[in-house]
Amino acid sequence: MLTIQKKWTPSLIFLETTRACEYTCLHCRAVSQPEPSPDELTIDELKSTVDEIAALDGEVPEIVLTGGNLLLKPGIRELISHISEKKLKFSLSPAASILADQEFINFAKEAGLNSISLSLDFPTNEGAGNLRDPKHSIELVRNISRMSISAGIKVQINTTVYDGNVNQLPSILKIIKDMGVSTWEVFFLIRTGRAVGLSDLSPSEYMQVNSWLSDLINYGMNVRTVEGPVFRVVKAMRSISPEILNGPLYDHLSTETARLLGLKKTVRAAIISPQPALNRFRGTLFIGSVGNVYPSGLLTYLAGNVRTTKLKDIISEHVDLFDSRHSEIISGKCGDCGFLQVCGGSRARSYTYQGDPFASDPACLFHDPRSR
Ligand code: SF4
Numbered sequence: 001m002l003t004i005q006k007k008w009t010p011s012l013i014f015l016e017t018t019r020a021c022e023y024t025c026l027h028c029r030a031v032s033q034p035e036p037s038p039d040e041l042t043i044d045e046l047k048s049t050v051d052e053i054a055a056l057d058g059e060v061p062e063i064v065l066t067g068g069n070l071l072l073k074p075g076i077r078e079l080i081s082h083i084s085e086k087k088l089k090f091s092l093s094p095a096a097s098i099l100a101d102q103e104f105i106n107f108a109k110e111a112g113l114n115s116i117s118l119s120l121d122f123p124t125n126e127g128a129g130n131l132r133d134p135k136h137s138i139e140l141v142r143n144i145s146r147m148s149i150s151a152g153i154k155v156q157i158n159t160t161v162y163d164g165n166v167n168q169l170p171s172i173l174k175i176i177k178d179m180g181v182s183t184w185e186v187f188f189l190i191r192t193g194r195a196v197g198l199s200d201l202s203p204s205e206y207m208q209v210n211s212w213l214s215d216l217i218n219y220g221m222n223v224r225t226v227e228g229p230v231f232r233v234v235k236a237m238r239s240i241s242p243e244i245l246n247g248p249l250y251d252h253l254s255t256e257t258a259r260l261l262g263l264k265k266t267v268r269a270a271i272i273s274p275q276p277a278l279n280r281f282r283g284t285l286f287i288g289s290v291g292n293v294y295p296s297g298l299l300t301y302l303a304g305n306v307r308t309t310k311l312k313d314i315i316s317e318h319v320d321l322f323d324s325r326h327s328e329i330i331s332g333k334c335g336d337c338g339f340l341q342v343c344g345g346s347r348a349r350s351y352t353y354q355g356d357p358f359a360s361d362p363a364c365l366f367h368d369p370r371s372r
Pocket of ligand 1: 229230233333334335337338339340343344345346360361364365366367
């Protein structure tokens with residue numbers, strides 16, 4: 001019998017500072033717009049929210065400032081300085097634009113910036129027009145990455161994977177490695193916001209991509225996934241249902257990776273149990289630009305609004321939503337799965353496809369033979 005935890009603090013809290021952005025990327029969750037909206041949280045409201053985060057029980061979460069392009073938020077430096085004064089760990093996720101210049105990076109470093117994440121979805125600028133806005137060039141990503149690394153800031157590259165770029169993942173990996181970056185966060189497309197018209201991977205492709213990603217530790221790449229929770233258990237799954245992790249896409253990705261990295265043969269990750277570190281990740285919480293609180297930016301299941309309710313009260317009233325892996329609320333084969341507390345399935349995908357954030361993840365092909 002699982003126990004329902006009524007106290008919970010996330011590991012990461014995303015603060016969407018603005019929806020303004022120079023770009024109009026096809027998959028934009030935020031449905032970016034040219035200017036900040038008049039109803040967005042003000043800098044004073046954002047600072048008060050930061051104070052609430054600092055006062056949460058338990059281990060204080062890391063704050064990730066995001067957008068839109070956070071650099072278009074009037075007063076963003078005042079907010080960063082406030083977070084710094086509170087001595088909170090924070091990261092930035094700006095759009096790769098010319099606003100992220102050396103002077104800003106130096107300022108953020110001085111304020112204690114932990115890491116910066118930049119998006120790269122195609123290995124060529126031509127391809128970038130299919131998903132990222134074409135003005136979002138690889139050269140900008142390279143420059144910002146180089147300036148950040150020189151300043152001693154950790155860099156992470158984010159890639160949204162979907163039907164249109166899945167075959168090019170090894171080429172993107174090669175670019176990331178050539179930049180000297182060793183952390184790659186792979187977002188599996190959720191058809192929300194501006195991405196509703198894009199094509200998802202099939203379930204078989206989803207499983208094979210996760211399987212390939214789990215091999216990349218052998219190539220020195222630290223991979224994390226968003227809406228790909230199977231990644232956390234895929235190595236253990238290989239000893240139970242290896243057939244659902246193999247196929248032509250896995251073979252293509254593995255062969256291409258070895259070729260591009262100049263290796264003689266592909267290397268498959270060892271079969272192991274889920275790592276304890278993955279069990280320690282408590283989950284995320286997302287505060288949108290007008291104060292709405294969701295489990296994540298891709299799961300827009302409304303829990304409350306920081307303008308009207310204290311953050312700690314929103315959390316305590318919706319622990320089952322935010323920490324569904326450790327509640328009894330998930331149904332179907334995810335609810336019966338032995339990997340529930342480590343994986344849990346994508347709640348955003350079940351909500352998007354089935355209208356129920358607690359249903360089974362429709363992309364997972366695993367049926368646990370150990371289930372009740
Ligand atoms: S059935 Fe659900 S919990 Fe189990 S591995 Fe698949 S997605 Fe994860």
